Amino acid sequence: MTGVTPTTRLRIRAEALDGAHAATDLRDRFVLPSGVTYLDGNSLGALPVGVSEAVTDVVRRQWGTDLIASWNTADWWGAPTRVGDRIGALIGASAGQVVCGDSTTINLYKTVVAAARMRPGAGVVLTDPDSFPTDRYVTEAAAADAGIEVEYCPPDHAPARIAELGTNLALAAYSSVDYRTGELWDLPAITVAAHEVGALVCWDLCHSAGVLEVDLDAHEVDLAVGCGYKYLNGGPGAPAFLYVARRHLADFDQPLQGWNGHATPFAMSPDYTPAQGISRARVGTPPLLGMLALEAALAAYDGVSMAHVRARSLSLTAFFLECLADLEPDLVVATPRSEAHRGSQVSLRHPEAFGLVQALIARGVVGDFREPDIARFGFGPLYLTHADVLRAAEELHAVLAGNEHLRPEYSTRAAVT
Amino acid sequence: MTGVTPTTRLRIRAEALDGAHAATDLRDRFVLPSGVTYLDGNSLGALPVGVSEAVTDVVRRQWGTDLIASWNTADWWGAPTRVGDRIGALIGASAGQVVCGDSTTINLYKTVVAAARMRPGAGVVLTDPDSFPTDRYVTEAAAADAGIEVEYCPPDHAPARIAELGTNLALAAYSSVDYRTGELWDLPAITVAAHEVGALVCWDLCHSAGVLEVDLDAHEVDLAVGCGYKYLNGGPGAPAFLYVARRHLADFDQPLQGWNGHATPFAMSPDYTPAQGISRARVGTPPLLGMLALEAALAAYDGVSMAHVRARSLSLTAFFLECLADLEPDLVVATPRSEAHRGSQVSLRHPEAFGLVQALIARGVVGDFREPDIARFGFGPLYLTHADVLRAAEELHAVLAGNEHLRPEYSTRAAVT
Numbered sequence: 001m002t003g004v005t006p007t008t009r010l011r012i013r014a015e016a017l018d019g020a021h022a023a024t025d026l027r028d029r030f031v032l033p034s035g036v037t038y039l040d041g042n043s044l045g046a047l048p049v050g051v052s053e054a055v056t057d058v059v060r061r062q063w064g065t066d067l068i069a070s071w072n073t074a075d076w077w078g079a080p081t082r083v084g085d086r087i088g089a090l091i092g093a094s095a096g097q098v099v100c101g102d103s104t105t106i107n108l109y110k111t112v113v114a115a116a117r118m119r120p121g122a123g124v125v126l127t128d129p130d131s132f133p134t135d136r137y138v139t140e141a142a143a144a145d146a147g148i149e150v151e152y153c154p155p156d157h158a159p160a161r162i163a164e165l166g167t168n169l170a171l172a173a174y175s176s177v178d179y180r181t182g183e184l185w186d187l188p189a190i191t192v193a194a195h196e197v198g199a200l201v202c203w204d205l206c207h208s209a210g211v212l213e214v215d216l217d218a219h220e221v222d223l224a225v226g227c228g229y230k231y232l233n234g235g236p237g238a239p240a241f242l243y244v245a246r247r248h249l250a251d252f253d254q255p256l257q258g259w260n261g262h263a264t265p266f267a268m269s270p271d272y273t274p275a276q277g278i279s280r281a282r283v284g285t286p287p288l289l290g291m292l293a294l295e296a297a298l299a300a301y302d303g304v305s306m307a308h309v310r311a312r313s314l315s316l317t318a319f320f321l322e323c324l325a326d327l328e329p330d331l332v333v334a335t336p337r338s339e340a341h342r343g344s345q346v347s348l349r350h351p352e353a354f355g356l357v358q359a360l361i362a363r364g365v366v367g368d369f370r371e372p373d374i375a376r377f378g379f380g381p382l383y384l385t386h387a388d389v390l391r392a393a394e395e396l397h398a399v400l401a402g403n404e405h406l407r408p409e410y411s412t413r414a415a416v417t
Numbered sequence: 418m419t420g421v422t423p424t425t426r427l428r429i430r431a432e433a434l435d436g437a438h439a440a441t442d443l444r445d446r447f448v449l450p451s452g453v454t455y456l457d458g459n460s461l462g463a464l465p466v467g468v469s470e471a472v473t474d475v476v477r478r479q480w481g482t483d484l485i486a487s488w489n490t491a492d493w494w495g496a497p498t499r500v501g502d503r504i505g506a507l508i509g510a511s512a513g514q515v516v517c518g519d520s521t522t523i524n525l526y527k528t529v530v531a532a533a534r535m536r537p538g539a540g541v542v543l544t545d546p547d548s549f550p551t552d553r554y555v556t557e558a559a560a561a562d563a564g565i566e567v568e569y570c571p572p573d574h575a576p577a578r579i580a581e582l583g584t585n586l587a588l589a590a591y592s593s594v595d596y597r598t599g600e601l602w603d604l605p606a607i608t609v610a611a612h613e614v615g616a617l618v619c620w621d622l623c624h625s626a627g628v629l630e631v632d633l634d635a636h637e638v639d640l641a642v643g644c645g646y647k648y649l650n651g652g653p654g655a656p657a658f659l660y661v662a663r664r665h666l667a668d669f670d671q672p673l674q675g676w677n678g679h680a681t682p683f684a685m686s687p688d689y690t691p692a693q694g695i696s697r698a699r700v701g702t703p704p705l706l707g708m709l710a711l712e713a714a715l716a717a718y719d720g721v722s723m724a725h726v727r728a729r730s731l732s733l734t735a736f737f738l739e740c741l742a743d744l745e746p747d748l749v750v751a752t753p754r755s756e757a758h759r760g761s762q763v764s765l766r767h768p769e770a771f772g773l774v775q776a777l778i779a780r781g782v783v784g785d786f787r788e789p790d791i792a793r794f795g796f797g798p799l800y801l802t803h804a805d806v807l808r809a810a811e812e813l814h815a816v817l818a819g820n821e822h823l824r825p826e827y828s829t830r831a832a833v834t
Binding site for chain 2: 031033036038040043044046047051052055056058059060062063064065066067068069070076102103104105106109113129132133134136137138140141142144145227229235236237238239240255256257258259260262266267268269270271272283284285286287288289290291293361366368370371
């Protein structure tokens with residue numbers, strides 16, 4: 001297309017790509033504010049259609065009118081496993097292995113302690129030094145409580161280190177996708193390496209659930225955790241989830257013993273006997289408002305295969321990289337260009353990354369900043385189009401052209417995941 | 418009033434009492450279903466006016482429109498301590514000592530482990546054999562993880578046993594009000610006894626927060642936990658709370674280390690440094706839908722003193738006892754008749770307690786059943802009147818007169834707290 005400006009060429013491309021992916025354009029399943037291109041689905045997913053009405057029904061009818069009876073009539077009691085199974089369908093887990101509840105941090109605490117107990121002779125949990133901080137904090141805490149050591153090893157060196165550690169390895173605990181760079185790590189390789197020395201794996205799916213095919217069962221993953229408020233679009237502080245492979249359920253001995261995890265919760269038995277099955281990972285009374293909002297939100301995935309979602313996600317991020325290559329070829333891209341190594345996110349390294357993100361927000365393109373120099377753009381594949389992607393790249397181009405990212409008001413920082 | 422039937426006499430009494438307590442009749446702050454007398458506020462509080470609208474605003478505007486920006490613009494980040502302080506005002510805790518989040522079970526885990534760490538030489542946590550089961554389960558788990566023993570002692574014998582244990586006692590962990598009988602235990606006496614041997618106390622306020630003056634600061638309580646969905650009316654699965662006395666904050670070292678409890682949560686620092694103050698009891702991303710619903714619900718307490726709430730609560734339960742004495746004098750009341758020993762609940766022991774509760778529900782009077790033989794009636798003082806209390810007693814009388822509790826459909830059991 002010689003003689004055509006980059007912008008015109010990219011607009012034609014966006015249109016063609018949106019046409020090719022029309023079958024997975026699910027924007028009408030979301031309530032999106034006008035004038036905003038939302039590239040922060042890796043932090044807080046957008047609001048799906050129907051969630052507000054579902055929550056109003058929970059508040060007004062289930063709580064306000066039916067009151068305590070809703071534990072039975074609305075099956076509040078079954079929500080953690082019911083919503084868990086719905087999430088399980090998106091991460092390749094057959095029914096009965098996923099429970100919804102608590103936070104990712106608390107679910108990691110359960111899994112690390114339980115894994116240590118399942119491997120009584122082993123003394124090490126291996127994890128990523130660049131993990132999201134909470135993963136480090138709680139892994140350290142849980143390992144100390146369980147009497148094992150934490151060793152740090154980047155994911156790409158993990159298989160070799162796992163082989164060296166041998167039977168001294170209790171657990172390899174990694175994130176599926178790096179929260180800063182968006183790099184997709186090699187889940188099958190690390191899982192196989194751990195199994196070869198008799199160890200367990202725990203995968204943090206916070207940045208992969210809902211955007212790519214995790215296939216937990218197929219890869220024989222042992223344990224996994226993740227949150228409900230990123231790509232699953234469950235709303236602010238939506239409850240997390242926890243996966244325990246069926247073959248481990250009988251041995252999953254987690255320390256946060258609460259009445260919801262008891263074999264006979266209403267018998268008010270004085271001693272703790274864990275429930276059969278994944279319910280043993282339950283603790284206290286579940287956060288029902290958030291959990292039922294998440295359940296309603298997951299309807300956005302009805303009838304959609306994760307293979308199609310992944311194809312759309314890759315097309316969106318690939319097109320963003322293509323736009324950047326055309327419009328801002330000197331930007332440093334922190335995310336791998338290879339599809340096999342990319343989640344649903346594109347991150348840039350820039351000395352003024354904070355100002356870049358703020359100036360983009362001022363133009364209606366919402367990404368986020370992560371210390372020390374990362375501008376993150378997370379692509380919720382259900383509600384974004386290639387036209388949105390182009391708009392984001394064009395606004396980024398305009399920000400840089402006008403030095404808007406260098407404005408003095410962006411010299412102080414604030415950010416939230 | 419000779420010559421007047423009991424029913425007539427009780428109606429006159431109810432009217433007089435409602436007149437005397439008119440200033441604390443806050444029914445118009447709640448949305449109550451018609452035809453229902455709701456005596457299960459000890460399990461799930463009624464829906465306060467304004468909560469549904471507040472939740473809709475959180476979902477549609479804060480989440481749907483403002484998206485990630487609401488962490489700052491709606492101060493989502495500050496919600497756990499902001500709501501914590503509001504709860505603190507109801508339990509006699511000055512600002513900066515209460516945080517809202519997680520479940521009661523998880524908060525108990527934090528407090529028991531932290532208490533054990535704060536008393537490194539001591540080897541015992543003393544608790545009530547008849548505690549709500551989750552308190553037992555998680556106390557056992559936390560004590561095992563912390564390397565101390567759990568010893569059981571009923572609350573009325575606790576001061577003597579505490580003195581015997583001496584410096585070997587790390588923590589006395591008791592419920593303020595017994596969940597089955599509604600007995601109010603002697604918080605000051607147990608607290609003083611523990612302090613005399615250098616130990617800490619942790620009070621479970623699930624059945625007292627919102628209905629009686631707990632006065633944590635005044636009694637120099639060390640630690641306390643409680644839930645948001647009973648008398649605080651926060652909705653199903655509302656987040657719990659955790660109190661750490663200011664003098665202990667610097668030493669409160671809880672094991673569930675998450676990024677929300679970090680001193681600099683957005684620095685993404687690799688190592689865990691707990692926040693100054695009560696925020697160190699935070700763990701992961703808070704369950705915002707439920708927490709903001711609870712915040713809206715707490716507005717039902719605006720401008721009301723806990724002394725007046727307690728006076729109304731005692732009048733309601735006393736009048737229920739009076740009605741029972743007149744109408745069903747042979748019923749076995751499990752709750753102390755002395756006001757000093759009564760929470761906001763009246764429990765009956767009855768061999769057919771389950772059928773009794775079910776038959777009452779069929780007549781629109783909602784209480785609940787607890788194994789093995791307890792019919793519980795919890796009085797949410799803000800939204801119940803003495804006329805409601807009389808109606809409940811009259812329906813109970815009618816159930817027993819008609820043997821409705823013996824109906825065969827009540828021979829199988831189901832119940833939820």
